[in-house]
Amino acid sequence: GQNIDQPTEMTATEGAIVQINCTYQTSGFNGLFWYQQHAGEAPTFLSYNVLDGLEEKGRFSSFLSRSKGYSYLLLKELQMKDSASYLCAVEDSNYQLIWGAGTKLIIKP
Amino acid sequence: GAVVSQHPSWVICKSGTSVKIECRSLDFQATTMFWYRQFPKQSLMLMATSNEGSKATYEQGVEKDKFLINHASLTLSTLTVTSAHPEDSSFYICSASLQRGGQEQFFGPGTRLTVL
Numbered sequence: 709g710q711n712i713d714q715p716t717e718m719t720a721t722e723g724a725i726v727q728i729n730c731t732y733q734t735s736g737f738n739g740l741f742w743y744q745q746h747a748g749e750a751p752t753f754l755s756y757n758v759l760d761g762l763e764e765k766g767r768f769s770s771f772l773s774r775s776k777g778y779s780y781l782l783l784k785e786l787q788m789k790d791s792a793s794y795l796c797a798v799e800d801s802n803y804q805l806i807w808g809a810g811t812k813l814i815i816k817p
Numbered sequence: 818g819a820v821v822s823q824h825p826s827w828v829i830c831k832s833g834t835s836v837k838i839e840c841r842s843l844d845f846q847a848t849t850m851f852w853y854r855q856f857p858k859q860s861l862m863l864m865a866t867s868n869e870g871s872k873a874t875y876e877q878g879v880e881k882d883k884f885l886i887n888h889a890s891l892t893l894s895t896l897t898v899t900s901a902h903p904e905d906s907s908f909y910i911c912s913a914s915l916q917r918g919g920q921e922q923f924f925g926p927g928t929r930l931t932v933l
Contacts, residue, residue, distance in 0.1 A: 741921065750910050750924035751861070795860065805851075805922070809860040 710734045712808035714796050719814045720786055728781045728794050728811045736801020742770050742781045743795040745810065751795055754781070783813075791815045819845045821913050823925035830901055831933055837897045838928045840911030846891035847913030851922060852884075855908045867894055901932045 711733045720726040732740070739758040743751035757763055757772035757779060769782040781794055796808040820843040830836050840850060849868050853861045865886050867873035873886040885897040894913075898905055908929050912922035 748908075748927075748929075750912075750927045752924070753921040756921060804866070805863070807861050807863070 710800065710806050712796055712798060712806055714794075714808045714811045716809070717812045717814065719816060720783075722786055722788060722815055722817050724786050725782065725784050726786060726813065728783070728796075728813065730779045730781070730796035730808055732777050732779070732796070732798045732806070732808075734798050734800045734806055737774060738799040738801065738803055740770075740772055740779050741797045741799070741805070742768075742779075743797065744792050745795060746792045754794075786815050788815050788817070819843075819913070819915070819923040821847075821911065821923045821925040823911055823928050825928060826926060827929040827931075829931045829933065832902055833900055835897055835899045836901055836930060837895055838909055838911075838930075840894045840896070840913070840925050842892045842913045842923070845913075845915060847894075847915065848891070849914050850888055850894040851912045851914075852886060852894075852896050853910045853912065855910060855927075861910065864896075898930065901930070903932045906930055906932045 714730045741756050742754040744754050745751040755770035757770050762771045767784045772779045793810040793812050795810045797805045822841045824839045852864045854864050855861050863876050864879045865873040865875045867886050867888040869888050869891045875881045888894040908927050910927040912924045914920045914922050
């Protein structure tokens, strides 16, 4: 079966760095997405990785290793507004998105 | 960026009634639209994928006769929850993509449905 695993919840301190991991087992691979979702709102796109390596975008970076079926989202200089759920999703060989359950990130002052 | 709207943003209805939710891509033509449902503190659950002019593809366990999807144009898809019951109360979110594969999905703001 297809499976996406990410931690349920993480806590970090304002100004610090946090890494949210995602491991996947899917039928084929056409890319991995990270989305941010604040409570009661729709998800917003953060990043897309299809090749191995690190993609940096401001305070957020996303890493992919296809051979390991592994990705992480790195958030630097954490701000209170970064408190949200972070969803990992993998596009399989049929171009269907398989969603992880999301990681709730709690930022403390 | 591409904008997707949903209407209504919230709706309260009596058990047994039907509710229609509209999803529009405002500044682009969406080849594919997706309908999701999200219960509190849970992740997105894909309900169905619809392509303009063709029948929607429903995920396993989703009743197609209960959740009617119409994708009449490249900018509009509708989800009708027929004979709604309290267990259908949820956050319904649509998304659209420009092309199949390798493209981010643009999400609508969601519709919160409460069935009394």
